[in-house]
Amino acid sequence: MRIGVLALQGAFREHIDQLARLSVDAVEVRLPKHLAGVDALVIPGGESTTIRKLMTDYKLIGPIGSAIKGGLPVLGTCAGMIVCAKRVDGEEVPGIGGLDVELRRNAFGRQVDSFEADVDVPILGTQPFHGVFIRAPVVESVQPEVKILAQLKDGRIVAVRQGAVVGIAFHPELTDDDRFHRYFLKLVKEAHPVTSAAW
Ligand code: GLN
Numbered sequence: 119m120r121i122g123v124l125a126l127q128g129a130f131r132e133h134i135d136q137l138a139r140l141s142v143d144a145v146e147v148r149l150p151k152h153l154a155g156v157d158a159l160v161i162p163g164g165e166s167t168t169i170r171k172l173m174t175d176y177k178l179i180g181p182i183g184s185a186i187k188g189g190l191p192v193l194g195t196c197a198g199m200i201v202c203a204k205r206v207d208g209e210e211v212p213g214i215g216g217l218d219v220e221l222r223r224n225a226f227g228r229q230v231d232s233f234e235a236d237v238d239v240p241i242l243g244t245q246p247f248h249g250v251f252i253r254a255p256v257v258e259s260v261q262p263e264v265k266i267l268a269q270l271k272d273g274r275i276v277a278v279r280q281g282a283v284v285g286i287a288f289h290p291e292l293t294d295d296d297r298f299h300r301y302f303l304k305l306v307k308e309a310h311p312v313t314s315a316a317w
Contacts, residue, residue, distance in 0.1 A: 119306060122147040124154035128164015128197055132291040134244040136299050151180045157227045158191040158282075158306040161198030161290055163252065166223065170201050170213060185212040191309050192216055193302045199278075199285030200255050217284035218261035225256040225274075237288070238278060239268040240312035249276065249288035256287060282309050 121137055123130045125146035137144040137160075144160075147153060158268070159182065161169070173179050186192060186202075194202045198222060202216035207223055226233065232253060236246035247268070257275035260266065267284070268277035276287040282305050290298040 119143065119157050119310070120145060120155055121158050121160060121306070122153060122197070123160045124148075124162065124169070124173075124178075124198070125227075128162040129195075129289065130160075130162045130292060132289075133160045133162050133195075133299075134277050135295060136291045140296060140299060140303065142303065147178075149176055152177055153178075153181055153185060154302045156190075157310050158193070158302070159181070159185070161192060161194040162199060162291070163196030163198060166200035166206075169197055169209075173201070173214070179214055181223035184280065185314045186214055186216045189282060189309055191302070192284070193299075194283070195254065195255055195289055195291060196283045196287060199287060202283060202285055204259075205258075206255075217278060217280050217285050218264055219278060219280075219285070220259045221255045221260050223255050224253050226251060226254055235270065237268050237270065238279065239298075241267055242301060243259055247290070247295060247297065248293055250292045251276075251288045254287045257285070279305075282306070 120143045123133050123144050134144045136243045203219050203221040205220040233251050235249050237249040264278050264280045269275050278285050
């Protein structure tokens with residue numbers, strides 16, 4: 119199994135390290151040709167406007183968008199989730215798609231309002247996940263085909279899945295807890311039952 123990690127800007131190194139700890143072959147994706155042979159794509163946190171601009175400059179929007187339509191599993195964390203969302207801050211955003219959700223960026227405030235909180239994520243078991251929220255978005259509404267994976271105590275949605283596309287408002291790659299990455303790898307394995315048989 120080979121996982122591409124979009125390495126244009128943001129916390130891509132941390133995802134690569136987390137995947138390496140799980141003995142997964144992770145490769146940096148900067149150009150369309152780097153998508154060849156990857157079984158899935160991780161889009162890291164960072165600054166979504168910058169990531170989207172660089173994806174446009176490097177002509178990645180089209181190839182990633184059609185790969186997602188074809189079933190490419192994607193894990194988007196924070197800014198990575200934002201670039202997969204169809205609507206952001208009340209506007210339709212042309213982009214790679216993947217998540218039929220409406221998001222609000224910087225929903226908790228600015229950098230100084232970053233925080234950590236234990237989040238219940240039922241699909242990962244009963245032990246809460248320690249969420250690191252850095253200028254994090256929230257999901258304000260979801261279309262019926264989107265599954266909600268996690269909500270804060272006040273009901274705000276902070277993790278979703280649509281098919282094999284997973285979006286998380288916080289940063290599992292900044293913790294030692296690898297349950298979200300393992301959950302994603304399971305989805306990748308299901309999506310590619312033949313190529314990942316040896317994994
Ligand atoms: N606030 C950032 C954005 O809107 C996301 C922050 C993050 O990825 N940690 O792009």
